[in-house]
Amino acid sequence: MKTYLECIPCFIKQALNVCEHIDADEKTREKIVRRVLKRLSSIDLDKKPPEFAFYVYNTIEKVSPNIDFYKKIKQKDNLAALEALAKTKEIVEKAKDPLKAAAKAAIAGNIMDFAHHNNYNILETVSRSVDEKLSIDHYAKLLAELKQASRIAYLADNAGEIVLDRLFIEEIRKITQAEVNFFVRNKPIVNDATIEDAEQAGINKVANLKINKIRTTFPFTSNPSFVKFLKDQDVIISKGQANYECLSELKANIFFLLITKCPVITDHIKVKKGTFIIKNNLL
Amino acid sequence: MKTYLECIPCFIKQALNVCEHIDADEKTREKIVRRVLKRLSSIDLDKKPPEFAFYVYNTIEKVSPNIDFYKKIKQKDNLAALEALAKTKEIVEKAKDPLKAAAKAAIAGNIMDFAHHNNYNILETVSRSVDEKLSIDHYAKLLAELKQASRIAYLADNAGEIVLDRLFIEEIRKITQAEVNFFVRNKPIVNDATIEDAEQAGINKVANLKINKIRTTFPFTSNPSFVKFLKDQDVIISKGQANYECLSELKANIFFLLITKCPVITDHIKVKKGTFIIKNNLL
Incomplete structure (x- = not known):
């Protein structure tokens, strides 16, 4: 984009x-x-x-060199999401389709985006996510392909949000034996998750933690080896707007999971602001 | 400011x-x-x-030379306000204090500010204005001084809004014999009222129409003769944020009537966003 x-x-x-x-x-x-x-x-x-x-x-x-501008916010968000985890698990387990509920909870986690606003209530957003209608809903395709997949890449977005990604990955692992590689930024930018955040969220217990070079080789699509890697994946789950902006033109089997938060994105995707989407890039 | x-x-x-x-x-x-x-x-x-x-x-x-960018919007706003006039008059006449109700309706007119948003319902805003509590309320001083005044300057803001200014001036003229000079911009900027808008609103029937040089000698305070003129007035009624931004430091008997519409202004005045104010500059 x-x-x-x-x-x-x-x-x-x-x-x-x-x-x-x-x-x-x-x-x-x-x-x-x-x-x-x-x-x-x-x-x-x-x-x-x-x-x-x-x-x-x-x-x-x-x-102001060597400052992780959002370190405190990220830690606070990780803790808030960890606190919301038990209730979220309960919501997911009670749901008719726990995997879909977990996907929606992971999308709800995308509310924790400091580039857009700084006033979010994660538990409230997760709680209403179960009944949230997806404005683009390619979940059926996601489900079918996850079941067949042997290689899954998960491109993380923000700190805090990744705690709910972890829950989603736990549900994914119930339906597939696939290897799951979870990618975070190699350096802090906004409140995007880094390796420390992912460890705090316990992602290492459910997936392989990987670092992408998003702060040094921008965007993903200008890094041929990463593009090749993505094209080789069976399923790519991409969280958030920035990843969408980088990858929307890439012909790979990407599922974008995000909340639409700005007018430019909503115009581009042709949905309303504030809606949840699961959008496959090949459809 | x-x-x-x-x-x-x-x-x-x-x-x-x-x-x-x-x-x-x-x-x-x-x-x-x-x-x-x-x-x-x-x-x-x-x-x-x-x-x-x-x-x-x-x-x-x-x-794009010689374009009055907002001409159509201004005409539409004038018409919308003229359409709302009968109902507004009714609200004002029924009120316990018609002058205060008219002042509030004139403030409600300040919602028609295209620099901040473009989606306003003037009749709805006027209707709720009667019950609106002013977040800064120097009306008692305004009333007392209007009664004593012999020279009043009224600094207009937007097209549409000026129709409700007219109604307010009609109420003012019921309590004073003072001369009322009504100032509009000499050239179009945003949807600020110009002489054509003021004539369409019928201001010339209730006050002397004057042109200020706001587009050529910026700001008011850099024009010594206009500053002298303002200081010589008994009461100055100043509508809207841009006039406040230009005149907030001027030691003259100015009453700012406006809706607080941006975080910078609300921080400066120390009130919440979206509130109505009548603020005297000498208090």
Whole structure:
């Protein structure tokens, strides 16, 4: 997916958000925002939105190096999701189709996206997820292919959210013997999960933990070996908007699981804002 | 009021809004947004927000000259407000304090602000305005001073809204013999009222119509003769956020009547978003 002019106010808001979280003084905030604006004035719109978000974070890192901007938030989100886990398990186990309920709970976890807002109640979102109608529903295909799969790649999105991904993977493993490789970012960006978050969430107990190079080789599609790897997978589960933005054009068997959170994405997918989707990329 | 970094995403959204209204093609949109971003990267934050909004409109005018971007919207808003007038009059006349009810209806008219959103129902807003509690309420002082006044200046904001200003002025004239001078912009910017809008709203029947130079000598406070004029007034009624942004530091007897519509303004005034205020500048 290309970058739209409508994404630009959002990039600036992200820069301002991070400034708030690193308690930047006024002079530093101004310096960061001016740099971002100058860079935006010559932005290549053919590139994917996460590439520019990456630039925003790089700009901030130059001013405040070696800071994991969202470390505290991520830990808080992991804990909140872990606290919600027992209740979520109960919801999933009681459901008519536990795998589908777990998929929906994992989508509900996608509410924990600090790039878009910072006020979410994970248990409330999970609780209503069972009755949530998917605005794009390719679950039947996902189920059929998971049963046949021997290689599954799971591309994670945010800290906190990954606790519910773990629950979904537990349900997946009940219907398949496939190898599950779970990919997180190799460096912190926004509140995206890194290896530490995945370990805190206990993903290593249910899947192989892998690191993708999303912060250094952007986007996925510009990394030929990763593209080859993805094409070799039987099923790819991709969580969240940034992964969608990077992979929406890739001809691989990707299932995008996410909540639609911005007008650019909703226009692109042609659904309403705030809806849950399971969308297969080959249909 | 200075410009805050948080105003920047809003300036870009305004540029995109106008592009939509002039049906700009993709190349023109891109050109406008890039220019605005470049200019924003060296913005003087000590200037007032409307000065930069003015720059945004100037940039667009260079690409699409001689266009009153919001002409159609303004005419539609004037008509919608004129249609709501009879019902509003009824609400005002039935009220315990018709002048206060008319002031609140005039504030309700401030919902018609295209710089912030484009989806408003004027009659619904006016209807609930009677019961709306003002989050800052200097009405008692306004009433006392209107009664004593011999010179009143009324600084208008948006098309549509001015129809309800007219009703408020009619009520004001019932308690005072003062001269009322009603100021509109000399050139179109966003959906701010111009002389044509004021005539359509019938302001000329209840007040002297005057033009201020807000589009050419920005802000009010940089125009010494206008500042002198304002200081000589007994009461100044100032509608809307942009006028507040220009005049909040001026030591003159200004009553700001507006709906708080953006986080920067609400932080500055220290009230919640979406509230009605009548705020005197000398208290």
